[in-house]
Amino acid sequence: MRVSFLDTPVDVLTLQETIEVAVDAMRSRRRVRHVAMNVAKLVKMRSDSVLRGDVLKSDIIGIDGAGIVLGARLQGIPVPGRVAGIDLMEALLQECAQKGFKPYFLGAKEDVIQKAVAVARRRFPGLNFAGMRNGYFNTDQEAEIVAQINASGADCLFIGMPTPRKERFLAAYAESLHPPFLMGVGGSLDVLAGQVSRAPEAMQRFGLEWLHRLLQEPRRMAWRYVSTNTVFAVLLFGAILGGYSKRAT
Template sequence: MRASFLGCPVDLLTMAETVDLACGAMRSRRRVQHVALNVAKLVNMRSDPVLAADVANSDVVGIDGMGILWGARALGLPAASRVAGVDLLAELLAACAQEGFKPYFLGATPAVLHQALQVACKRHPSLAFAGWHDGYFKREEENDVVRDIQTSGADCLFIGMPTPRKERFLAAHRDDLGVPFIMGVGGAFDVLAGTVRRAPVQLQKLGLEWLYRVYQEPGRMWWRYAKTNTVFAGVLAQAVIRHLIQHALDAPGAVPPGPSRIGG
């Protein structure tokens, strides 16, 4: 089910539904692009037209962050659960191993990428990769990377490059890659490789995974989250107030606003 949240499209899917959709795309060879929506991405869309277009043109916009999940529920959307990008990657790698689909990893440093590939293959011995390339290629090497993906026969492409580089890459080459399922995974390769730890489950449930990221990388993360979380809270508060007012006006017996008189 597709809905609109603060002007952004979101798909209210469970993890199982998202995995089924991805596997269906790989079986039929019909291209499906997935975007994981979190607070930072939603806020950055307001000032980055390339990012906004990438999200708007995606086939599936999953609810990645707890802030998005709670905000959607506050506005009356029937959002059942989040589908975290790092968890979705893990589920899809398991599905690839089971069904014989071949993934392609694009992104991260060579060392992190190599470690992520090793971990994935250790977890799933039957998993066969179509190919891989780190994310630190030069602009003049980009066409070679695209050709490698095209000729790899990959069933799914997981891109671990930062915004907006990932969005610019997809805007230029999405229709030519020939890969059925495409998904941006943010820093999931680092998590898979073990170079970045995920927050404890309890912190994830409390919506404080971002705080754990700040704890691990304060110099890089504190300003990003301070800025985006503050903007998101303000935008959401305004939307919730409008939603409550509209709900009150739509209630049976509500009196619509009109001209007022002072005195008799």
């Protein structure tokens, strides 16, 4: 179910529902492009019209962020929970191992992507990769990389690059790429490779993964959280007040 939250469309789906859509896309060869929505991206989209356009072209705009879940619920939108990109990617790797689909990893550093592939093969016996390519390339190489991905016979493509680069790449080449399921996974390849740790399950349940990341990378993450979360809080507060005002009249 697609709804509007702070003037941004998001899809209210569970993890299992999203998995089913992705598997159906791979079986039917019907292209589905997935993008994960969090607070930082929602805020950035308000000042970056190119990013907004790229995101809005996606077939699934998944809710990946405790702030989005909380904010949506405060506005009366029945969100069952977040669908974390890393959880979705790992679940789909398991599906690939069981059903014979072949994933392709694009992004991260060469040593990181090599580790991520090795870990995935170890964790999901029977997993057969179509291929991999690090994320260090320029725009002149993109057409060649798309051709390599297509030639690999991949059923799904996971792009481990930062925003807005992964959204721009997917928007530019979605119609040219042959893998039916396309997904930007940000730093999930680093997590899979063990370069970055996930928050303990208790912190995940209470929506505190952001705090875990802040403690891991205080210099890089502090300003991002302060700036984007402040803007998000103002937007949400204004929307809630506006809702109360409408109901009172």
